[in-house]
Amino acid sequence: MIFQRALRRELASAAGATFTVLFSILLTWMLIGILGKAAGGKIASSDVMSLMVFSALMQLPTIIILTGFISVLMVVTRSYKESEMVVWFASGLSLSRWIWPVLSFGLPLVLATGVLSLYATPWAQKKSDEYVARFEKREDLQKVTPGQFRESAGSNRIFFVEGVSGEKNVVQNVFVNTVDEKGSAVVVVAREGVINTDAKGERFLVLKSGRRYQGVPTQADFQTMEFEQYIMRIESKQQEMGADLGVRAMSTMALVEANNQFTMAELLWRVSAPLIGLMLILLAIPLGFVNPRAGSSTNLIIALLIFFTYSNLIKVIEASVKQGRMTFGLAWWPLHLLAALAVVVLFAWRLNVNHRYHPLVLLAAFKRARRAGNTSKAAPK
Known part of the structure; x- marks a missing residue:
């Protein structure tokens, strides 16, 4: 019709x-x-x-x-x-x-x-x-966008990277600020950072050519240390996909x-x-x-x-x-x-x-x- x-x-x-x-x-x-x-x-x-x-x-x-x-x-x-x-x-x-x-x-x-x-x-x-x-299952450092500050999953660590190299797990000019339960702060700056995995599957952030500062923010007695290599353990989420x-x-x-x-x-x-x-x-x-x-x-x-x-x-x-x-x-x-x-x-x-x-x-x-x-x-x- x-x-x-x-x-x-x-x-x-x-x-x-x-x-x-x-x-x-x-x-x-x-x-x-x-x-x-x-x-x-x-x-x-x-x-x-x-x-x-x-x-x-x-x-x-x-x-x-x-x-x-x-x-x-x-x-x-x-x-x-x-x-x-x-x-x-x-x-x-x-x-x-x-x-x-x-x-x-x-x-x-x-x-x-x-x-x-x-x-x-x-x-x-x-x-x-x-x-x-x-x-969410990725390591904290892998979530960081170059040029932006990023808080860790445990809310006790802040990351900042200036750039990322060709490899996904290598970052340049790293800044890490960690605060423990007592209020003590540890600030680490390094020229380069690499994520490594040991035989047990544990993840570690290996920082190279940098400085480490430790102390209470309201006090002046900071400890300073220069290093060629500094290793930090990264906490990974254990949730299975799906x-x-x-x-x-x-x-x-x-x-x-x-x-x-x-x-x-x-x-x-x-x-x-x-x-x-x-x-x-x-x-x-x-x-x-x-x-x-x-x-x-x-x-x-x-x-x-x-x-x-x-x-x-x-x-x-x-x-x-x-x-x-x-x-x-x-x-x-x-x-x-x-x-x-x-x-x-x-x-x-x-x-x-x-x-x-x-x-x-x-x-x-x-x-x-x-x-x-x-x-x-x-x-x-």
Whole structure:
């Protein structure tokens, strides 16, 4: 049908524009956050692009849900504003004829949301956690960015290096300030530093051609020593890679097999994502009504409020499952059933607008009766 092809083409165009805007906002927001972490020494600067990709994958289900909802709403609202719906209804066609072409456009988005939510998002979360854990597992000196001060994991040592040579474990012009529990400070400056590993796997920082100063900062009796070679032991984190990365990084099958309140809460959100997308796409059809004579529409604001309310209610139910107040079997479906009932009610509202028991018809009849009563009272006897 020509109408269905034209509608799908318009929906695809609106979805492309909406996705571009939302994804650009998302990338800007993520870039600011990740660059801030890199500047603060929480992640490696070489991992910024990889973490950007993983973060984008984790946020894609939400972006796709919003894209489908807003694009359908925009197309339906435009049809009302430009009086195309007046012609549509005058031709004897109902609003329900929009359901199939909208579903043919929206179901691929729902499927993509499900695949991303169930498979791609946990994989991206796992890789992102591994990148961060790998950086945290590195020795303190390897985390130092040339020209910046860096605090050690134990918070008792500060490093500063002026430059890094061709090898990753060799640094130039090293400054190390260590403070013990008694308040005594040890300052070591050296021309070069190298990280070595002994036969037992212990890590040591070997400093060459430098000076060592030791004393209490408020006192003048500092001890000074020049050295050709100075060895400092480096404390390394013993956490194994991939250990305890959290339920968000677990695969969907692993969540099902674990079967505890925390994994079931995460599974609830993953299952809910495509259902939210489907319900909102259908809800956008009756929600797109606007009076053609009105200057503007608040439908987009209402749509955003509905989306955030829907997703926040899912989060509330997820928290209830996590705390053990609800089981997964009783928690995953009631809210989506209410959303489906809301879709049916709104469609009935729009399809039977001229029915004698429609609320708007009853309200108009009440107003007419009230005006007639006022007129009869005001008429002269």
